[in-house]
Amino acid sequence: xxxxxxxxxxxxxxxxxxxxxxxxxxxxxxxxxxxxxxxxxxxxxxxxxxxxxxxxxxxxxxxxxxxxxxxxxxxxxxxxxxxxxxxxxxxxxxxxxxxxxxxxxxxxxxxxxxxxxxxxxxxxxxxxxxxxxxxxxxxxxxxxxxxxxxxxxxxxxxxxxxxxxxxxxxxxxxxxxxxxxxxxxxxxxxxxxxxxxxxxxxxxxxxxxxxxxxxxxxxxx
Amino acid sequence: xxxxxxxxxxxxxxxxxxxxxxxxxxxxxxxxxxxxxxxxxxxxxxxxxxxxxxxxxxxxxxxxxxxxxxxxxxxxxxxxxxxxxxxxxxxxxxxxxxxxxxxxxxxxxxxxxxxxxxxxxxxxxxxxxxxxxxxxxxxxxxxxxxxxxxxxxxxxxxxxxxxxxxxxxxxxxxxxxxxxxxxxxxxxxxxxxxxxxxxxxxxxxxxxxxxxxxxxxxxxxxxxxxxxxxxxxxxxxxxxxxxxxxxxxxxxxxxxxxxxxxxxxxxxxxxxxxxxxxxxxxxxxxxxxxxxxxxxxxxxxxxxxxxxxxxxxxxxxxxxxxxxxxxxxxxxxxxxxxxxxxxxxxxxxxxxxxxxxxxxxxxxxxxxxxxxxxxxxxxxxxxxxxxxxxxxxxxx
Numbered sequence: 098x099x100x101x102x103x104x105x106x107x108x109x110x111x112x113x114x115x116x117x118x119x120x121x122x123x124x125x126x127x128x129x130x131x132x133x134x135x136x137x138x139x140x141x142x143x144x145x146x147x148x149x150x151x152x153x154x155x156x157x158x159x160x161x162x163x164x165x166x167x168x169x170x171x172x173x174x175x176x177x178x179x180x181x182x183x184x185x186x187x188x189x190x191x192x193x194x195x196x197x198x199x200x201x202x203x204x205x206x207x208x209x210x211x212x213x214x215x216x217x218x219x220x221x222x223x224x225x226x227x228x229x230x231x232x233x234x235x236x237x238x239x240x241x242x243x244x245x246x247x248x249x250x251x252x253x254x255x256x257x258x259x260x261x262x263x264x265x266x267x268x269x270x271x272x273x274x275x276x277x278x279x280x281x282x283x284x285x286x287x288x289x290x291x292x293x294x295x296x297x298x299x300x301x302x303x304x305x306x307x308x309x310x311x312x313x314x315x316x317x318x
Numbered sequence: 319x320x321x322x323x324x325x326x327x328x329x330x331x332x333x334x335x336x337x338x339x340x341x342x343x344x345x346x347x348x349x350x351x352x353x354x355x356x357x358x359x360x361x362x363x364x365x366x367x368x369x370x371x372x373x374x375x376x377x378x379x380x381x382x383x384x385x386x387x388x389x390x391x392x393x394x395x396x397x398x399x400x401x402x403x404x405x406x407x408x409x410x411x412x413x414x415x416x417x418x419x420x421x422x423x424x425x426x427x428x429x430x431x432x433x434x435x436x437x438x439x440x441x442x443x444x445x446x447x448x449x450x451x452x453x454x455x456x457x458x459x460x461x462x463x464x465x466x467x468x469x470x471x472x473x474x475x476x477x478x479x480x481x482x483x484x485x486x487x488x489x490x491x492x493x494x495x496x497x498x499x500x501x502x503x504x505x506x507x508x509x510x511x512x513x514x515x516x517x518x519x520x521x522x523x524x525x526x527x528x529x530x531x532x533x534x535x536x537x538x539x540x541x542x543x544x545x546x547x548x549x550x551x552x553x554x555x556x557x558x559x560x561x562x563x564x565x566x567x568x569x570x571x572x573x574x575x576x577x578x579x580x581x582x583x584x585x586x587x588x589x590x591x592x593x594x595x596x597x598x599x600x601x602x603x604x605x606x607x608x609x610x611x612x613x614x615x616x617x618x619x620x621x622x623x624x625x626x627x628x629x630x631x632x633x634x635x636x637x638x639x640x641x642x643x644x645x646x647x648x649x650x651x652x653x654x655x656x657x658x659x660x661x662x663x664x665x666x667x668x669x670x671x672x673x674x675x676x677x678x679x680x681x682x683x684x685x686x687x688x689x690x691x692x693x694x695x696x697x698x699x700x701x702x703x704x705x706x707x708x709x710x711x712x713x714x
Contacts, residue, residue: 098594159434160596176430178507178508178580179508180508180509180510181508181509181510182510183511184511184515283511287597288508288597289590289592289593289597289598290594290597292476292479292574292576292577292590292592293476293477293479293592293593294476295476295537295574299535299537302535
C-alpha cells in the first residue's frame with residue numbers, strides 16, 4: 098500500500114499546520130513553503146502533498162490524499178464529502194454578511210420595495226445556503242476577488258466575505274450585518290481511508306486532538 | 319463553425335459513459351457470479367422501474383429529476399433499496415413470511431460538474447424483508463462477503479467493517495429530540511467536529527462529549543470495552559456471519575462504531591466493504607422504518623454492491639475474466655452459399671463464427687479460417703479440418 102498521504106494547504110495555514118505536525122513528532126523538514134517539490138516524504142510511511150486550499154478537499158474526497166488540513170471555510174464552500182475529525186483552532190476567521198456602514202436601513206428599505214438584494218461574494222455556495230436558510234431573497238453575484246469593493250462601486254448591496262480581524266471591512270466602510278459561521282482549520286480524512294487505515298490514522302488523530310486542546314487552553318490563559 | 323453544418327455531439331452527457339465490449343464482457347462475468355451467488359441463497363431477482371416519483375424518495379438531494387407530461391415530478395431512481403421498499407409496501411402488503419429479493423441495475427445520482435463524478439452507477443444487491451434479529455443480519459452480511467469472494471475479490475481483515483446506528487444514537491440519547499437529530503445528521507455528513515460541538519451546546523456535559531468522541535473512534539477489539547444490547551448484537555451478528563461464510567480471511571468483519579452511513583434510513587446494524595484503491599465497494603444494513611414510511615411496516619435488511627467499483631478493485635488486483643470461447647472468423651472462397659452453410663455447420667458444432675473481418679474482439683481470441691466446402695475449413699497453419707474436429711480442438 099502507498100504511504101499515508103497528508104494534504105496540506107499552501108498559504109496562510111501552512112506554517113501553523115507544519116507547527117502542529119512538528120508538535121506531534123512528524124518529520125516535516127522536507128516541506129519547504131513556496132518550494133517546488135509538491136510531494137515530499139515525511140518518513141515513517143507518511144508523505145505530504147502541498148496544494149491550493151480549495152484543492153485539498155477535492156484531493157481528500159477523491160482519495161488522492163488520505164488526510165488533510167484545511168480551513169472550515171474551504172470545506173463549507175466546496176461541500177466535499179470528507180470526514181471532519183478535529184478542530185485544530187488555528188486560522189480562525191468568520192463568514193459574515195456585511196453592508197456599507199450606515200446603509201443597512203436603506204438596503205432593508207430597498208428590500209421591502211424592490212423585493213431582492215444583490216450580494217457579491219467569492220463564496221456563492223455559502224452565501225446561497227445562508228440566505229436560503231434565512232428566507233431572504235437575494236441575487237448572488239460571484240466575484241473572483243475583493244468583494245468588499247462591490248457596494249462602493251454599486252456592483253451589489255451587500256457582501257458575504259471571510260474576515261479575520263475585520264480591518265478590511267472597516268477600511269472599506271463596511272459593517273457586519275450578521276455572522277454566518279466561525280471557521281478554523283480542520284483535520285479531515287477520506288472516509289474509506291479513515292476506516293480502512295485506522296491503525297495508522299487513529300494515533301495521528303489522537304495526537305492532533307490533544308495538541309489542539311492543549312494549544313487552545315494555553316492560548317486562553 | 320466554418321461550413322455552418324452543426325458538428326455532431328459525440329460524447330455522452332457529463333457523468334455518463336459508454337461501456338464498450340471488453341468492459342461489458344467483464345461486467346457480464348461479474349454479473350453472472352453475483353446473480354448465481356444471490357440465487358444460491360434463495361434471493362429472487364426483480365426489476366423495479368427506472369423512474370420513480372420524486373416525492374416518494376426519502377431524500378430529495380442529488381436526484382436527477384424532470385417533469386412528466388402529466389406535470390408530476392419524477393426522478394431517475396437514485397437507489398434500489400427505496401424502490402424495493404415502495405414495491406414491497408404495494409405488492410406484498412399481505413405476505414407475512416420472509417421475502418428474499420435481489421437486483422442488478424443502474425441507479426442515477428446528481429453529481430457536481432468538474433468532479434469526475436459518475437451519475438450512473440450499477441448496483442447489485444439483495445434485500446431480506448420481514449426477518450428481524452441477528453440471524454437475518456448475519457445472513458445478509460455473510461452473503462455480501464460470499465458474493466465479493468465469488469467474484470474473485472481478495473479480502474483482508476479491514477475490508478468488511480460493521481457498525482450499529484443504535485449505538486451511535488444511544489451516545490446522544492440524553493439530548494432533546496431536535497439537537498439530537500442535528501447531531502446525527504452532522505455525523506451522517508461526516509462532520510464529527512460539528513456534531514460534538516452541537517451536542518455540547520445542547521447541554522451535554524464535557525465528560526459525556528469526550529466519552530462519545532472516544533466511543534465513535536472504537537474499532538476492532540476495542541468494542542469489548544463497550545456495553546449494551548446493541549453492542550452485543552453487533553458482536554453476535556459478526557460472529558454468526560462468520561459461521562455462515564467462514565471465507566478466506568480469518569476473523570473477517572471489523573466492528574467499527576464510527577461507521578455512520580450518509581443515507582438516513584438505517585436503524586441498526588450497518589456495514590461496508592472497503593478497498594484501498596477504490597474506496598467503498600459495497601454498503602448495507604438494517605432499515606426497519608423505510609417500508610413503514612410507505613404504509614406497510616416490515617423489518618428489512620440488505621446491501622448494495624457498486625459493481626463498477628468492484629470491477630475497478632478486481633482490475634487493480636490483476637483480475638481478468640476467464641477466456642471466453644474463441645471466435646472463428648470465416649473467410650469466403652467466393653462461394654457465398656457454401657460460406658453460409660459452412661458457418662451454420664460450425665455453429666451447429668458449438669463454435670462461435672463471424673463471417674468476414676472482426677474489428678472489435680473484446681479481448682476474445684480470433685481464429686481465422688477459410689471456407690473449403692460446406693463442412694470443412696482451412697486454418698492458418700494450412701490444415702483442412704471439419705467442424706466436429708475443430709470443435710473438439712477448441713474445447714481443449
